[in-house]
Amino acid sequence: AGRCVVAVDGPSGSGKSTVSRRLATSVGARYLDTGAMYRAITWAVLRSGVDLTDAEAVAKVAGEVDLRLGTDPAGYGVTADGVSVEAEIRGPEVTAAVSAVAAVPAVRALLVARQREMIANAGRIVVEGRDIGAVVAPDADLKVYLTASAAARATRRSAEDASDVAATAADLARRDRLDSTRKADPLAQAPDAVELDTTELGIDEVVARLRELLADRG
Numbered sequence: 275a276g277r278c279v280v281a282v283d284g285p286s287g288s289g290k291s292t293v294s295r296r297l298a299t300s301v302g303a304r305y306l307d308t309g310a311m312y313r314a315i316t317w318a319v320l321r322s323g324v325d326l327t328d329a330e331a332v333a334k335v336a337g338e339v340d341l342r343l344g345t346d347p348a349g350y351g352v353t354a355d356g357v358s359v360e361a362e363i364r365g366p367e368v369t370a371a372v373s374a375v376a377a378v379p380a381v382r383a384l385l386v387a388r389q390r391e392m393i394a395n396a397g398r399i400v401v402e403g404r405d406i407g408a409v410v411a412p413d414a415d416l417k418v419y420l421t422a423s424a425a426a427r428a429t430r431r432s433a434e435d436a437s438d439v440a441a442t443a444a445d446l447a448r449r450d451r452l453d454s455t456r457k458a459d460p461l462a463q464a465p466d467a468v469e470l471d472t473t474e475l476g477i478d479e480v481v482a483r484l485r486e487l488l489a490d491r492g
């Protein structure tokens with residue numbers, strides 16, 4: 275009962291998605307994957323064929339696509355213009371292009387507004403992304419910033435998708451650099467966020483720690 279917003283931010287491969295879903299399930303909350311929203315918009319931009327460096331054209335596509343996703347941690351679906359894009363948004367083309375699309379201020383303004391609306395409608399929700407504690411939900415009840423060593427992040431990600439560790443490490447480093455240096459809402463730890471280094475921790479340990487932090491906050 276009541277409103278409760280947990281913001282989970284951190285770089286790619288820090289364990290955000292697994293941990294956020296598990297936490298939401300274990301406390302009976304909704305779950306919002308904001309990265310999936312940026313990925314779905316990126317899929318629509320790639321499909322449209324517009325130049326990724328043309329911010330105005332990218333923003334126009336973003337404004338026109340009918341993006342839908344749910345907030346059930348057990349499965350939230352993602353559709354763009356009625357087409358399920360759940361598999362496509364995890365593919366290499368979208369992953370390579372998403373940071374460029376997410377750097378366009380008009381795209382962020384659009385998605386941040388959508389995210390705030392979804393959060394307001396949910397009541398209890400775990401929200402994961404890059405700018406949740408700092409921009410999307412500055413009033414969150416608990417803000418967590420997950421980190422892990424670059425090696426641990428690359429190893430985890432390549433175990434998930436059977437990709438080459440070195441190539442994955444290079445991709446993560448590239449996305450982190452783009453995400454932290456962009457002008458609009460860069461990846462950043464909110465001053466009031468609890469930092470948790472997950473390098474040496476298992477998923478269950480991280481979820482248990484977050485449940486403790488949540489209980490401490492009432």
Ligand code: C5P
Nearest residue numbers: 308309310312372373376403404405449
């Ligand atoms: O979390 P995930 O890896 O799916 O996010 C994909 C990309 O979406 C990130 O690399 C980042 O460029 C962008 N993103 C963002 N802000 C968020 C969530 C994701 O800019 N809140």
